[in-house]
Amino acid sequence: MSKILIVEDEEAIADLEKDYLEINGFEVEVANDGKQGLERALAEDFDLFILDLMLPGVDGFEICRQVRDEKNTPIIMVSAKKDDIDKIRGLGLGADDYMTKPFSPSELVARVKAHLARYERLIGSTIEENKVIEIRGLKIDTTARRVWVNGEEKSFTTKEFDLLTFLAGHPNHVYTKDELFSEIWDMESIGDIATVTVHIKKIREKVEYDTSNPQYIETIWGVGYRFKM
Numbered sequence: 001m002s003k004i005l006i007v008e009d010e011e012a013i014a015d016l017e018k019d020y021l022e023i024n025g026f027e028v029e030v031a032n033d034g035k036q037g038l039e040r041a042l043a044e045d046f047d048l049f050i051l052d053l054m055l056p057g058v059d060g061f062e063i064c065r066q067v068r069d070e071k072n073t074p075i076i077m078v079s080a081k082k083d084d085i086d087k088i089r090g091l092g093l094g095a096d097d098y099m100t101k102p103f104s105p106s107e108l109v110a111r112v113k114a115h116l117a118r119y120e121r122l123i124g125s126t127i128e129e130n131k132v133i134e135i136r137g138l139k140i141d142t143t144a145r146r147v148w149v150n151g152e153e154k155s156f157t158t159k160e161f162d163l164l165t166f167l168a169g170h171p172n173h174v175y176t177k178d179e180l181f182s183e184i185w186d187m188e189s190i191g192d193i194a195t196v197t198v199h200i201k202k203i204r205e206k207v208e209y210d211t212s213n214p215q216y217i218e219t220i221w222g223v224g225y226r227f228k229m
């Protein structure tokens with residue numbers, strides 16, 4: 001059951017909204033002042049917020065701003081004044097919708113349902129997150145095939161990327177050049193283990209601060225390479 005927090009100081013309006021939402025199967029909590037509303041909004045996981053703008057204590061602007069800093073939960077802002085709605089739109093506080101009072105309770109219910117459905121789709125679509133390897137200042141998004149070194153994006157050729165990702169994906173494991181060659185290049189590829197050496201050198205130039213003292217890909221003399229965890 002979706003849980004909704006209404007922050008509204010006019011009790012008659014809050015009760016009406018609560019009744020309609022409950023009839024429609026929602027669990028509803030009401031806060032009658034801004035301070036309590038903000039505390040409840042930050043403390044608990046609600047599925048949607050209905051925020052009145054003019055409130056005693058902390059106003060709806062401030063609640064919206066603080067909630068948005070921490071949560072992506074849908075926020076519907078309501079106000080008695082059309083001008084205020086224009087103002088909050090202009091401020092870009094991150095509210096998802098705006099309603100001018102008085103509105104029909106069924107309109108509110110319809111909008112609540114629409115925002116919950118949209119938010120669920122959004123959550124659902126972000127479940128398959130990109131697979132990211134992060135080791136110290138090195139970040140590899142293996143899904144998007146992008147690499148950042150200390151926040152700066154670097155470009156890699158396909159094989160450089162594959163080699164770096166393979167090593168970083170198996171940290172502290174020593175691989176011989178032969179093993180790396182057969183792992184990254186297919187058998188028909190023209191080349192030999194010297195290709196591996198060349199690619200390691202290029203990768204180091206991009207990821208290492210000091211290539212003569214590598215922090216990521218270590219040379220194990222006479223054996224091969226190891227990605228340091």
Ligand code: CA
Nearest residue numbers: 009052054055
């Ligand atoms: Ca009010």
